Amino acid sequence: MTTNEPVIIIDNLHKTYGKIQAVKGISINVERGEIFGFLGPNGAGKTTTIRCMLDVIRPTAGTIRVLGLDAQRDTMALHQHIGYLPGDVRLPGRMTGKQIINYFVNLQGREPVLLNDLVERFDVEIKRPLKGYSKGMRQKIGIVLAFMCDPDVLILDEPTSGLDPLLQKVFNEFLLEEQARGKTIFMSSHIMSDVEKVCQRVAVIRSGELVTLEEVGALREKAGQHIIVEFGDAVSEQELERISGVSLLTKTNGTYHFNISGSMDTLIKALSQHEVIRLTSQEAPLEEVFLKFYEEPEKTTPLA
Amino acid sequence: MATTTTVKDIPVAKKRAQGLSVTTRAITNSSTPLSVACFYGLLILLILAPIYPVMAQANFQALMNSSVMSAVLGGHLTNLFNFSALLAVEVFSSIYGLLFGGFVAWIGGAALPITIEDGTLDLALSRPISRTRYYLESWLAVLIGAVIISLVLALGVWIDTFIVNNSGVDWPWMWITLLVQWTFLFFAAGLGMLCGSFINASRAAGGTALGIVVLGYLINTFGGLSNQFQWVLKISPFYYAPAIDPLINHHLTWWYPWVLVVAGLVCGIVGLVVFNRRDLPTV
DSSP states (O other): OOTTSOSEEEEEEEEEETTEEEEEEEEEEEOTTOEEEEEOOTTSSHHHHHHHHTTSSOOSEEEEEETTEETTTSHHHHHTTEEEEOSSOOOOTTSBHHHHHHHHHHHHTBOOTTHHHHHHHTTOOOSSBGGGOOHHHHHHHHHHHHHTTOOSEEEEESTTTTOOHHHHHHHHHHHHHHHHTTOEEEEEOSOHHHHHHHOSEEEEEETTEEEEEEEHHHHHHHHOEEEEEEESSOOOHHHHHTSTTEEEEEEETTEEEEEEOSOSHHHHHHHTTSOEEEEEEEEOOHHHHHHHHHHOTTTSOOOO | OOOOOOOOOOOOOOBOOOTTHHHHHHHHHTHHHHHHHHHHHHHHHHHHHHHHHHHHHSOOHHHHHSHHHHHHHTSOOOOOOSHHHHHHHHTTTHHHIIIIIHHHHHHHHHHTHHHHHTTHHHHHHTSSOOHHHHHHHHHHHHHHHHHHHHHHHHHHHHHHHHHSTTOOOOHHHHHHHHHHHHHHHHHHHHHHHHHHHHOOSHHHHHHHHHHHHHHHHHHHHHHHHOGGGHHHHTTSGGGGOOSHIIIIIOOOOTTHHHHHHHHHHHHHHHHHHHHHHSOOOOO
8 A cells, every 4th residue: 555545445335234224325444543433323333334344344445445455355364453442342251361361372373462552551461261251351351362463453342441531542542542553543432531632534434334534623613612600680592592693592590502503603693792701611412412413313324 | 614734744554464363363362162163072081081991891792783872883892901992982983973073063164254243344344354254264264173172082091091001092094083083073173164145143153053963963873873864964964074993993994084175175165156256234
């Protein structure tokens, strides 16, 4: 591949299970050194897309290229450069952490140069049989298995699932370090704050269709400001809803809460018509933008 | 993204040999049924030696001459007056295929699905290892299991020869018998791999393969009960693995075992094609 070519190119991916269309024509490019967030509600098609990238399942139509290699035809060559963390890390209970690590090191056919660092950083227990491991402990082993041989591309399916907040922070820092080393990371997640912290771009998928693909910064702009306003006189909800850019309007104990995107000028002029007792403005959380894509299929048009 | 990051100096990951990791892992996975099969085989054989003197004095002529007994054993025995004949009745008859073939079919059937259930298949196939290699290494593990069972049985017979005076075991023909029976295990392994290639649950896949072996045994038994049903025998795999003939009569139709080898290969290769083409599930 040329250095300018995106590391991951998913082109018009379709996947059908019988009559069910799990993925409907997704196209995504991920650049070298990027941390790319892949979001969507349960059953949206995220894991199906990821499993197509690994050739564990085969696309009905469309192509996937990673590092210039076809994900279906050049599997062996490609998998030398990939680290994968599944959504639900299940491991054989009879083996110890050390045994499972050795098994996958052998399958990878490469020295685990990051193993000691990962075990120390994530405080991974490797001597006990895996049978007694909690979800979080299994997830830590999964992280070690994905990163230990220092792959160029990481495909992570909900990587912080089951980790405590402290370890989530450690993991996010580790991801940024890996990015600084030139690694490309494609991750699905339900934890919006993680995505917000580490990803440069995000794609949101719903019912197998791509509903948005944007830079996190642009989404933040879209989210706009979260406004809390308390009036001294009577103001109707309809009046506030008519203001350009206002969304997610709610009224609690006589106080209005809403988001506003774009210019604040119209809002300020509208508010000046009334007696304002209290006015608070803060950056709206991205979570609300993501949830909007998740929850309102009739108001968002899927991207072609 | 307020976090400051530092770039560490990490050495390039050197290549290392993959070895037969999947085979080793698959043998470990099948250690329980494999141990049980070996235990039963040894137990039966080691019990035979002490009871042989009593059995040799009893008159089983009428029983041995009955067509029902021949059908159950998958061969005709004329007397029980030597140790090899007792071995043939208790172990080296159709019972061998039913018991040990059943174990191997179960192990073969479970070999792939058990890795779906324990979550290692996805992780393994995301490594630079092809589905073909994964399948073939799993198959090899099942065949090694079959070799272990055969060798344990040979060991049992060998121990018996120290317990039974003048056992009269003809070792060249004993090895030929074991080899013929191993071809049945080869068939059972291929059958198991075929079932495991498209069934996702290890118990269902192992059970299906075992069920087919039992069905083959029933066909062989009922086919042997009457001359009218003789033709049915030829569709049973047990027909092509005669143990009594080589062990007692020192006679073998040379192409019979090859039928099992070919059938096992066909099953295994069809399973490989299925495994290569299908979408692999998660649990």
